[in-house]
Amino acid sequence: MHQDVKEILFTEEQIQKRVREMGAQITADYAGKTILLCGILKGAVVFYTDLARQIQVPVKFDFMSCSSYGSSATSSGAVTIRKDMDNDVAGKDILIVEDIIDTGITLSYLVPYLKDRGANSVKLATLLSKPSRRQVDIHVDYNGFEIPDAFVVGYGLDYDSSYRNLPYIGILKEEIYTK
Ligand code: 5GP
Ligand code: MG
Numbered sequence: 181m182h183q184d185v186k187e188i189l190f191t192e193e194q195i196q197k198r199v200r201e202m203g204a205q206i207t208a209d210y211a212g213k214t215i216l217l218c219g220i221l222k223g224a225v226v227f228y229t230d231l232a233r234q235i236q237v238p239v240k241f242d243f244m245s246c247s248s249y250g251s252s253a254t255s256s257g258a259v260t261i262r263k264d265m266d267n268d269v270a271g272k273d274i275l276i277v278e279d280i281i282d283t284g285i286t287l288s289y290l291v292p293y294l295k296d297r298g299a300n301s302v303k304l305a306t307l308l309s310k311p312s313r314r315q316v317d318i319h320v321d322y323n324g325f326e327i328p329d330a331f332v333v334g335y336g337l338d339y340d341s342s343y344r345n346l347p348y349i350g351i352l353k354e355e356i357y358t359k
């Protein structure tokens with residue numbers, strides 16, 4: 181285990197098992213369709229590549245990058261799109277792939293944004309969710325694991341651009357982000 185990690189929440193094996201289950205569910209739900217898989221850079225990349233290989237209907241790859249400036253004092257946050265999808269979204273069945281849903285602010289902006297551009301459907305898959313932190317109501321179609329209010333890293337998730345390559349999800353030691 182990495183020295184900055186306090187506790188492992190989900191091992192590589194637990195994650196792979198859950199990702200296989202999610203892939204099977206998505207395969208069943210999208211039978212006969214092609215999915216435009218929209219990964220949210222960069223945190224979702226590891227989950228995205230694993231999930232995509234567990235989906236057995238045709239899939240096209242695309243990515244978006246956004247930043248959200250939420251304030252703890254208010255329930256509103258401004259979301260900026262840094263990189264939009266390359267594909268035309270009109271008529272497509274889009275599955276957004278996120279690493280973690282925290283306040284929900286990012287997705288509460290992105291889902292209507294894609295629907296307004298004429299997508300046939302917009303659904304949401306996230307590896308992790310922190311329901312106790314939610315500031316806006318957001319419907320999650322595929323949820324890997326619900327976790328308590330702790331700052332986690334690994335399997336794509338970073339702190340200060342590090343730890344994304346850890347193969348497990350772990351809780352970061354408080355001393356790392358308070359110093
Ligand atoms: P929100 O749902 O608050 O709009 O934003 C979710 C984003 O905040 C995630 O995509 C992720 O980048 C970041 N985030 C939220 N909680 C955590 C966490 O526990 N660890 C890490 N590494 N990022 C988090
Ligand atoms: Mg993210």
Ligand code: MG
Pocket residue numbers: 223337338339
């Ligand atoms: Mg981050």
